[in-house]
Amino acid sequence: MSDVSVDKVAGTAPRLALRGGTGRAYKLGRLIPWLVLIAAVGIWWFTGDTPEDILTYQEDIVYLGGQHIALVAYAGGLALITGIPAGMILSRPAFRRSSEIVLQVFNLGSTIPTLAIIALCMTALGIGTMPAVFGLWMATLLPIVRNTYTGLRNVPKMLIEAAQGMGMTPRQIFWRVEFPNALFVIFSGIRTALAICVGTAPLAFLIGAGGLGELIFTGIALDELPMLLAGVIPTALLAVLTDFIVGQLQYWLVPKGINPLR
Amino acid sequence: MIRLENLTKTFGAAGSGITAVDRVSFEVPEGEICVLLGPSGCGKTTTMKMINRLIEPTSGKVFIDGKDVTHIDPIQLRRSIGYVIQQIGLFPNKTVADNICVVPDLLGWDRKKSRTRAAELLEMVGLQPDTFMKRYPKELSGGQQQRVGVLRALAADAPVMLMDEPFGAIDPINREVIQDEFLRMQKTLRKTVIFVSHDLDEAVKMADKIAIFRAGRLEQFASPEHLLSNPATPFIETFLGTDRSLKLLRLVQVADAMLTPADTVRPEDPVAKARDLMEKSGHPAIIMSNGDGRPGGIILASRITGQGSCREAAEPVRATVPVKVDLRSAVALMFTHDMPVIPCVDEDGKLQGVLTYRSIVRSLANSKIAA
Ligand SMILES: Nc1ncnc2c1ncn2[C@@H]1O[C@H](COP(=O)(O)OP(=O)(O)OP(=O)(O)O)[C@@H](O)[C@H]1O
Ligand SMILES: [Mg+2]
Numbered sequence: 220m221s222d223v224s225v226d227k228v229a230g231t232a233p234r235l236a237l238r239g240g241t242g243r244a245y246k247l248g249r250l251i252p253w254l255v256l257i258a259a260v261g262i263w264w265f266t267g268d269t270p271e272d273i274l275t276y277q278e279d280i281v282y283l284g285g286q287h288i289a290l291v292a293y294a295g296g297l298a299l300i301t302g303i304p305a306g307m308i309l310s311r312p313a314f315r316r317s318s319e320i321v322l323q324v325f326n327l328g329s330t331i332p333t334l335a336i337i338a339l340c341m342t343a344l345g346i347g348t349m350p351a352v353f354g355l356w357m358a359t360l361l362p363i364v365r366n367t368y369t370g371l372r373n374v375p376k377m378l379i380e381a382a383q384g385m386g387m388t389p390r391q392i393f394w395r396v397e398f399p400n401a402l403f404v405i406f407s408g409i410r411t412a413l414a415i416c417v418g419t420a421p422l423a424f425l426i427g428a429g430g431l432g433e434l435i436f437t438g439i440a441l442d443e444l445p446m447l448l449a450g451v452i453p454t455a456l457l458a459v460l461t462d463f464i465v466g467q468l469q470y471w472l473v474p475k476g477i478n479p480l481r
Numbered sequence: 482m483i484r485l486e487n488l489t490k491t492f493g494a495a496g497s498g499i500t501a502v503d504r505v506s507f508e509v510p511e512g513e514i515c516v517l518l519g520p521s522g523c524g525k526t527t528t529m530k531m532i533n534r535l536i537e538p539t540s541g542k543v544f545i546d547g548k549d550v551t552h553i554d555p556i557q558l559r560r561s562i563g564y565v566i567q568q569i570g571l572f573p574n575k576t577v578a579d580n581i582c583v584v585p586d587l588l589g590w591d592r593k594k595s596r597t598r599a600a601e602l603l604e605m606v607g608l609q610p611d612t613f614m615k616r617y618p619k620e621l622s623g624g625q626q627q628r629v630g631v632l633r634a635l636a637a638d639a640p641v642m643l644m645d646e647p648f649g650a651i652d653p654i655n656r657e658v659i660q661d662e663f664l665r666m667q668k669t670l671r672k673t674v675i676f677v678s679h680d681l682d683e684a685v686k687m688a689d690k691i692a693i694f695r696a697g698r699l700e701q702f703a704s705p706e707h708l709l710s711n712p713a714t715p716f717i718e719t720f721l722g723t724d725r726s727l728k729l730l731r732l733v734q735v736a737d738a739m740l741t742p743a744d745t746v747r748p749e750d751p752v753a754k755a756r757d758l759m760e761k762s763g764h765p766a767i768i769m770s771n772g773d774g775r776p777g778g779i780i781l782a783s784r785i786t787g788q789g790s791c792r793e794a795a796e797p798v799r800a801t802v803p804v805k806v807d808l809r810s811a812v813a814l815m816f817t818h819d820m821p822v823i824p825c826v827d828e829d830g831k832l833q834g835v836l837t838y839r840s841i842v843r844s845l846a847n848s849k850i851a852a
Contacts, residue, residue, distance in 0.1 A: 375570075377567075377568045378573075380570065384564040384566060385559060385587070385633075386558070386584065395572075400572075400574050475617055
């Protein structure tokens, strides 16, 4: 299932997707949580008494996991409600010229490591949840904007012309033709973005926003394998779960006629 | 009724731009099909798009039912005109039913009414509504998509239709089928249709009037018969090709070209009678008719030997041609079965007349004079 969707995205939006590397990032984003999960569970299984040791962190896992989910939810939600409209606006004919430039800037931004972004946010905004959410939002935004833009731009001209010729208003053309036909690509962007968001969220601990990163980084610092795993396994589970949920949404919400998964 | 008056469109800056359509004027009466014909890039699509204001003319006017279209809101105008675009353009996110009902939905028709209408339309082109209403365009064959594209333009029952190469992306055999289907519907629907094509055969078949374009100019506007027999310019003559008289065959019905009443002999007549009749008429063969009025045999002048009755001299009739078909099919039959004289029969198989090569040539010449 995953490979089909990746190929289709690259197929419908070859130019931008390849240049920006959405396809590759997407593949990695989908794969890494599984690998981590398998590795972590493997370690858990084969290292004697670790399972019980991990469960001693149960309270921490629940509390920090809650924080982690909240961080992801805020940053991801923010990225959705800003990224999709931004992509829509950039795809409008009036913005055709500036949109390429804007996306180039975005692309450039995506080459800055997320850790650096988060560090910059700390410098500018101090420590705590707010700068962490802001940093995560920045890291999450790009795939959403880019896929929304690409998806809308790649709706075949002839469909728009047919819609026009039958007397749809520009607004009707957008909501009845352009948006539904871009929906699959948009969803693929959301999927990538949220995978990045969940995977990056542990870094939030470094600027004092808590989350499962606390177990991971402290585990590393103290060379405590069970503590490290207590952070890694839930993080990976969360990533897999998020991907599954968005995947299901994509499967069911994108109309059958343009959904290569169905 | 559609009337174009000095319609002109220049793309790019005035003076330096390309004039895609250059002072085109013509009029299509209500219920007729006008085919815009010409080589690629001659301005057919541009002309059509100026009618529903997808393109605004540089100068000139378009009138529909006497109303200047620039005085009609473009959205309302387009909803009142059926439109089939060059690449079909079905919406892949919508089902067949939803595609057909796009304009009815825009016009706010009752949903039940519009879906019933969609089912009726599908039935008209032989697509089972139960199977096809819920399908998506990607689940249709090319021919089925093309049919749905046409139905979508018919759905709101607009009196005027614009069709840009509606049967372009389809193999020749299915194209004939779909053309016949459309003509059958047109007989009852009586839409005023502007139909773009670059296929002369299609134009001759579909058109009441053909408008031939060349580099944005209207070269000739005439009925297919007139066009084929009296091309106005050397360009058109070349465009129509050296086989244009063969194309003309399509436009003449057997009933109009056959010889009536046909000379016939009865089985019991002496062969001498057949020979006399053929000498008098100059035909190379004569039909022997049975008592019930059906052709029972054919007697060829070249094969008559000696005496005897016609019954003995007659050969079996290898083919007959219905009076309702066009001359092209008749000629094809005559060639295939090597019959210099072919009996023309009505629906009951009764002999109505005969067709000879000479009668065909004469009727083509007549259409030239009439045109
Ligand atoms: N938007 C446009 N801008 C500039 N030139 C255009 C535009 N649209 C069409 N043209 C030019 O106008 C001319 C006529 O184009 P048009 O699309 O009407 O041709 P056509 O007869 O429909 O050809 P075809 O049979 O290939 O569809 C062509 O030379 C084309 O390049
Ligand atoms: Mg064209």
